[in-house]
Amino acid sequence: MSIKILPPKTILITGCSSGIGYHAAHALKNLGYKIIASCRKHEDVTRLQQEGLICIQCDLANEDSVNQAWKEALEITQGSIDALFNNGAFGLPGAIEDLSRQALEHQFATNVFGTQQLTNLVIKQMRKQGHGRIIYNSSVLGFAAMAYRGAYNSSKFAIEGLADTLRIELAQDPIQISLIEPGPILSCFRENAHQEYLKWVQADQSAHRANYKSMETRLTKKGASAPFTLGPEAVTKALIHALQAKNAKARYRVTTPTHLFAILKRLLPSKALDWVLMKAGGDGRR
Secondary structure (H helix, E strand, O other): OOOOOOOOOEEEEOOOOOHHHHHHHHHHHHHOOEEEEEEOOHHHHHHHHHOOOEEEEOOOOOHHHHHHHHHHHHHHHOOOOOEEEEOOOOOOOEOHHHOOHHHHHHHHHHHHHHHHHHHHHHHHHHHHHOOEEEEEEOOHHHOOOOOOEHHHHHHHHHHHHHHHHHHHHOOOOOEEEEEEEEOOEOOOHHHHHHHHHHHHOOHHHOOOHHHHHHHHHHHHOOOOOOOOOEOOHHHHHHHHHHHHOOOOOOEEEEOHHHHHHHHHHHHOOHHHHHHHHHHHOOOOOO
């Protein structure tokens, strides 16, 4: 890959223990960027440090952890962060009616509240230094809802709303805001989601228990579980453009399903779109 690096380029990336964040951190480091990766767990921080990455601990669900991670990032970079890639997130599967208030708060604490807390800290620094780029890793589920993904759907819908609003509010500032909207990507996402499901959903007491059996099969399947699945490098490619383009795009749609559902959402009435999304989700069984 022949890519021109425009230094200095110091990038803070959240959620680097596996998948998209892990690939992006290593790929961008290999291209010459200065990467500050972050992970929620101490053992993952140690592992990435042993692999040659600068890595700090950041639990987005914990306000104090976010503040401490930001302090460490500023010390490492001597007060200059050129870009933030808000990648850290997880999915909590289950029918909405089976998710308690505590479960939804758990989902939003990382995907929305911690992410935006860190973003707000970064904005102040970027305005002070006179430049910066903030890229949110959203999802096709940030604009197209599918059954049994309600907590994750709504957290990504919220991220899209925050990013779109920031783009307007910061229009006069030298800070560019972008969203990346991946569809199915090979990662540990389903494995982690399955653990969240087991923790928070009482499947045997649910009106949806029959469909949950098929959902559990999907969550525990090794490899790709959906058509048009791509590797994490597809997201890294979009990220590089968002970092380097003179005028970054507001949205980067990654994978065929994302492009398709974006078109269908513009063209179809709500009931027709609901039917398509229901079929895409296996009538609630996937």
